[in-house]
Amino acid sequence: xxxxxxxxxxxxxxxxxxxxxxxxxxxxxxxxxxxxxxxxxxxxxxxxxxxxxxxxxxxxxxxxxxxxxxxxxxxxxxxxxxxxxxxxxxxxxxxxxxxxxxxxxxxxxxxxxxxxxxxxxxxxxxxxxxxxxxxxxxxxxxxxxxxxxxxxxxxxxxxxxxxxxxxxxxxxxxxxxxxxxxxxxxxxxxxxxxxxxxxxxxxx
Amino acid sequence: xxxxxxxxxxxxxxxxxxxxxxxxxxxxxxxxxxxxxxxxxxxxxxxxxxxxxxxxxxxxxxxxxxxxxxxxxxxxxxxxxxxxxxxxxxxxxxxxxxxxxxxxxxxxxxxxxxxxxxxxxxxxxxxxxxxxxxxxxxxxxxxxxxxxxxxxxxxxxxxxxxxxxxxxxxxxxxxxxxxxxxxxxxxxxxxxxxxxxxxxxxxx
Numbered sequence: 001x002x003x004x005x006x007x008x009x010x011x012x013x014x015x016x017x018x019x020x021x022x023x024x025x026x027x028x029x030x031x032x033x034x035x036x037x038x039x040x041x042x043x044x045x046x047x048x049x050x051x052x053x054x055x056x057x058x059x060x061x062x063x064x065x066x067x068x069x070x071x072x073x074x075x076x077x078x079x080x081x082x083x084x085x086x087x088x089x090x091x092x093x094x095x096x097x098x099x100x101x102x103x104x105x106x107x108x109x110x111x112x113x114x115x116x117x118x119x120x121x122x123x124x125x126x127x128x129x130x131x132x133x134x135x136x137x138x139x140x141x142x143x144x145x146x147x148x149x150x151x152x153x154x155x156x157x158x159x160x161x162x163x164x165x166x167x168x169x170x171x172x173x174x175x176x177x178x179x180x181x182x183x184x185x186x187x188x189x190x191x192x193x194x195x196x197x198x199x200x201x202x203x204x
Numbered sequence: 205x206x207x208x209x210x211x212x213x214x215x216x217x218x219x220x221x222x223x224x225x226x227x228x229x230x231x232x233x234x235x236x237x238x239x240x241x242x243x244x245x246x247x248x249x250x251x252x253x254x255x256x257x258x259x260x261x262x263x264x265x266x267x268x269x270x271x272x273x274x275x276x277x278x279x280x281x282x283x284x285x286x287x288x289x290x291x292x293x294x295x296x297x298x299x300x301x302x303x304x305x306x307x308x309x310x311x312x313x314x315x316x317x318x319x320x321x322x323x324x325x326x327x328x329x330x331x332x333x334x335x336x337x338x339x340x341x342x343x344x345x346x347x348x349x350x351x352x353x354x355x356x357x358x359x360x361x362x363x364x365x366x367x368x369x370x371x372x373x374x375x376x377x378x379x380x381x382x383x384x385x386x387x388x389x390x391x392x393x394x395x396x397x398x399x400x401x402x403x404x405x406x407x408x
Contacts, residue, residue, distance in 0.1 A: 193253050
C-alpha cells in the first residue's frame, strides 16, 4: 500500500474579503443609524396594529412612566435654550448661559421648574437616578406641563406632540395629560406604540 | 502573528530580502466586527409606530353635543380593571337601564360585537380594498373613499370611557379596535356617575 501523504496546507486564510464585508456592513450601519436616546425611565409601550411611522424631526416627546411621572423631550438645541429661557421667565427664574448650554444638551427632563437649577448642576449619571427622576407636575393646581408644551409650541409651531406611555400607566394620568393638552388647544397628537405581534385581525 | 513586521535585520549587506506583500487582515477584521457590533447595539433600526389621535377641542364639546348622539347609534365602551372591558348600547330610556355586557379584547370579544354593529361599513371597506388591489387605486384615492364610507350616517358612534383602575394599554387596545372595525366616529370622554353605577351593578 502506498503511503498516503497528507500535504501540509497553510492555515492562513486570506482575510481581505472578510475585511471588505465587515467594513461594508460597518458603513451601512453608520449611515443608517440614529442613536437610541437614553430615557430616564424604562417605558414599554403597548402594541397596536397601527403602522404609521413617527417623523424624524420636530418631535416633542412626552414620556410617561408606569407611575405616571411625566418627562418631556424636545429636539433642536436652539429651541431648547429658548424654551428654558421663556419657561424661566414665566416662573421668575433666570438661567445662566452655562445652564442654558447644559439644558440644550439634555434630551429628556422631568423635574419641577424650581428644581431645574439643581438638576442642571448634576452630573449626567446622577440625573437618571430614580430619586432624581421626579416628573413634571401636571396637577390642576400647578400645571407646569401645560406651560412647557404651550411655550414649546410657541417657539416652533411645527412640533408634533408624541405621547409615549407605559402599558401599565393608569388611565387617569393619561386622561389628565389629554385634558391639559385640550386646555391649550392641542387636539392632534401621536401615541407611540410598538407593532402588534402577528395576530389575525383581518377577519370579517 | 503578523507577517509584515518580521525579518528586519538584514543578513547580508546590499541584498534586500524580497518581502511578501501580503498583509494579515485578521486584526482589521476583528476591529471591523467590533465596530459593527457597537453600531448594531447602539442604534434603533426600526422607528416606533404611532397612532394618530384627534380629539375635539374643548369649546366644541358640550353636554348638549354628547346627548345629541342618537341612542340607536351610540355604543359606550367602558374600560375596567385588568384590561377588562364592558359595553352597552344606547342609553337609559324610559327608566330602563341598558344592559352592560362584560367582554374582552380577544377577536371573539368586543371586536365581534363591533364588526356586527358596523357590518355594512366593514363590507364596503373590504370591497374597496379588493378594488384597490385589482385596479391599483392610488393611496390618496383609497383614503378619500374610505373616509367617505366610514362617515356613514348609520354607522355606530363609539364613546370610550375609562375608569380610574384602567390602564393605558386598554386605551390603546380599544383605539386599535376602532381602527380594525373601521369605526369612523369615536370619542374619549370622562366617565359619568351613571356608568359607574352600571359598572357597580354588573360586577356584583
